[in-house]
Amino acid sequence: MALFWWAAAAAWWVFMTVLSHQRGEATRRVSRTLARDLGALLPGPDRERLHTALRKAAHPVVFGVLTLLTGLALRSSGAAVPAPGQLAALGLWCWLDEVTKLPVAGRHFSWRDVGLNLLGTALAAGLLAL
DSSP states (O other): OHHHHHHHHHHHHHHHHHHHTSOHHHHHHHHHHHHHHHHHHSSSOOHHHHHHHHHHHHHHHHHHHHHHHHHHHHHHTTOOSSOHHHHHHHHHHHHHHHHTTTTSTTOOOOHHHHHHHHHHHHHHHHHHHO
16 A cells, blocks of 8 residues: 555655646646636636635645645555654755746746745644644
8 A cells, every 4th residue: 555655645746846837827827727617616706816816725735735645655654654754855845846946937936835835734744643
């Protein structure tokens, strides 16, 4: 079972990293389409506000899922969870994910986004500790 969780964690990391490092125009198009489609289902929300909320919510969600998957992989491998090394590596990636966007057209580094990444990691680590 450990191999399954490690593969899931690796696949999720690739997925989130590819999404995170798309050109600014491409990522805005994806999130605007999602906001438009969700806005049609949810009466009342302003689409622009929904778009902004989706873009910000994506950070803690994708990092939370990564933390859960790596935690399940570690647990199935016999390690204590959440592991200090896991949290240190994920905390570093919360920052590196933003730094590595700098050369991508239309993307930028944001300390607020680093904080949102860390929030998702911390919340998921809390779930793993239960």
